[in-house]
Amino acid sequence: MxxxxxxxxxxxxxxxxxxxxxxxxxxxxxxxxxxxxxxxxxxxxxxxxxxxxxxxxxxxxxxxxxxxxxxxxxxxxxxxATSVPLGELPGTSLRDDLIACVEYVRRSRGSRSTRLFPLMMLEGLNNPRLRERYETVVLEPRREVLRGVLRRGIEAGELPPDFDVDLGVALIVGPILYLTKVWNVPDDQLPDDVAARIVDSVLDGIRARR
Known part of the structure; x- marks a missing residue:
């Protein structure tokens, strides 16, 4: 050029x-x-x-x-531009909103943006600026939605006041990413309620004790 x-x-x-x-x-x-x-x-x-x-x-x-x-x-x-829109969260409870976020990750696995995710991560090994910009422009808005859900859970007393929000993001989306990206389990082999199972398993461990 x-x-x-x-x-x-x-x-x-x-x-x-x-x-x-x-x-x-x-x-x-x-x-x-x-x-x-x-x-x-x-x-x-x-x-x-x-x-x-x-x-x-x-x-x-x-x-x-x-x-x-x-x-x-x-x-x-x-x-x-090709990311799958998250859509409006239910807003009825911490659990419902977290399930919607996990379902979003599952639903977006076939999008071009998601299919190119491994390529961009690989390119980022040799181009740290590209990886940083990719995370800021493409990935960060999605993470911030989930952070917002967890912060509201803290404010509502459903999560401990000192809960690590960024760790929570990893705990919530990590399992579905592992299933769909590492194990590459086809959609028709995932349980219909996989999002609820993931969220309930995580919440059992992190929910505020009363």
Missing amino acids: TSTATSGTTSPEPRGPRSPGRPRSERAEKAIIEATLELLGEHGYAALAIEAIAAKAGVGKTTIYRRWPNKEELVLDALA
């Missing part, structure tokens, strides 16, 4: 008549994100090139650089 690719002196691409339906910019952005994720899965982060993304998406490099300043920001945005 040459320095001229990011230069502000490059002339804008000519715009033809807008076709009916989705606005041109939205269509282009979707095509770029799709191409980024596909090529990322095929070649990894280090070998991923803006030129190849542009060619696969059917856009010019300037179209990409108008939206993203570099490859890192594009990849992180693409991964964040």
Whole structure:
């Protein structure tokens, strides 16, 4: 990738008549994100090139650089954009909200963002900045939701006041990640109530004693 690719002196691409339906910019952005994720899965982060993304998406490099300043920001945005939405938590109890969070992890295992998680962790071994940014942009928002559930449990007196919230996050999501990522147990072989079993087992050990 040459320095001229990011230069502000490059002339804008000519715009033809807008076709009916989705606005041109939205269509282009979707095509770029799709191409980024596909090529990322095929070649990894280090070998991923803006030129190849542009060619696969059917856009010019300037179209990409108008939206993203570099490859890192594009990849992180693409991964964040394809994450499965958590949805609204029940809010009825600590247990119900924790079960919803574990179900979210289980439900999202087939998403592109989740499938590319091992690749990004591997890339992060040689690129600490990328791993840090990946955790901040893609993973941290999900962790913060679960932290919020645990903090509310502390405030409600359901968890001890000195409970380690970050340890709690690991205790809650660790088992389902182990089952789905390490053991790679297929969904149809997991019990329907696996989320409730995990949460109840953890809560039996960490719940505030009255």
